[in-house]
Amino acid sequence: xxxxxxxxxxxxxxxxxxxxxxxxxxxxxxxxxxxxxxxxxxxxxxxxxxxxxxxxxxxxxxxxxxxxxxxxxxxxxxxxxxxxxxxxxxxxxxxxxxxxxxxxxxxxxxxxxxxxxxxxxxxxxxxxxxxxxxxxxxxxxxxxxxxxxxx
Numbered sequence: 001x002x003x004x005x006x007x008x009x010x011x012x013x014x015x016x017x018x019x020x021x022x023x024x025x026x027x028x029x030x031x032x033x034x035x036x037x038x039x040x041x042x043x044x045x046x047x048x049x050x051x052x053x054x055x056x057x058x059x060x061x062x063x064x065x066x067x068x069x070x071x072x073x074x075x076x077x078x079x080x081x082x083x084x085x086x087x088x089x090x091x092x093x094x095x096x097x098x099x100x101x102x103x104x105x106x107x108x109x110x111x112x113x114x115x116x117x118x119x120x121x122x123x124x125x126x127x128x129x130x131x132x133x134x135x136x137x138x139x140x141x142x143x144x145x146x147x148x149x150x151x
Contacts, residue, residue, distance in 0.1 A: 006052035007140035010133060013044035017125040024118055034118050036105035039067065039096060041125040046070035046079075049132045052139030053077040067097040083131035089124055092116045 020037035027034070047060050050073055063069045071085065071093055079085070085093075095116050099105060104113075 005140045006048045006136040006142070009044050009048035009051055010129065010136035013041045013048055013125075013129050014133075016041035016044060017122065017129055020118075020122050020125070024122060031118075032105050032108070035096065035099065035115060035121070038118065038121045038125050039100040039105070042067055042093065042121075042128060043070055043100075045125065045128045045132055046074045048136045049074050049079060049082070050077060052136050052142055054142065064101070065103075066101045067093050068101075082135055083128060092120055092124060096121060 016037050020034050020041060023031060023034045023037060043065060046067075047055075047063070047070065050060060050063075050070075053074075055073075055077075063073055071079075071090060075085075095114070099113065099115065102109075
């Protein structure tokens with residue numbers, strides 16, 4: 001049985017962006033947990049949208065923590081009807097994706113790193129969540145326990 005609802009995932013996305021904003025206010029210098037928190041929020045917002053669009057747990061797990069894959073899947077599922085990501089938005093996501101996807105924020109790899117500005121990521125995560133909130137709320141039970149989820 002599918003366990004995760006679009007609304008539940010969306011609520012977690014809000015919690016992570018709130019935590020990133022709080023962390024950013026407390027530590028105005030670049031701080032790795034801020035990036036992790038905001039990337040987690042982005043991932044969860046995209047996946048909440050995908051759940052509401054009919055994606056199963058299995059299909060969401062296949063996407064993994066790859067933000068580029070989240071964007072592509074969400075766009076294919078009609079994301080542009082709810083929010084238009086600019087080229088700049090997609091570029092910011094693409095720039096942070098390698099660090100998030102390969103868990104560099106949890107298990108840091110030595111070397112030069114170039115991250116997008118955290119405030120830009122936080123603003124994007126907040127805008128994404130707000131833009132998808134109503135959709136997720138309306139679709140909270142669309143797939144739960146039903147064979148209508150996309151396999």
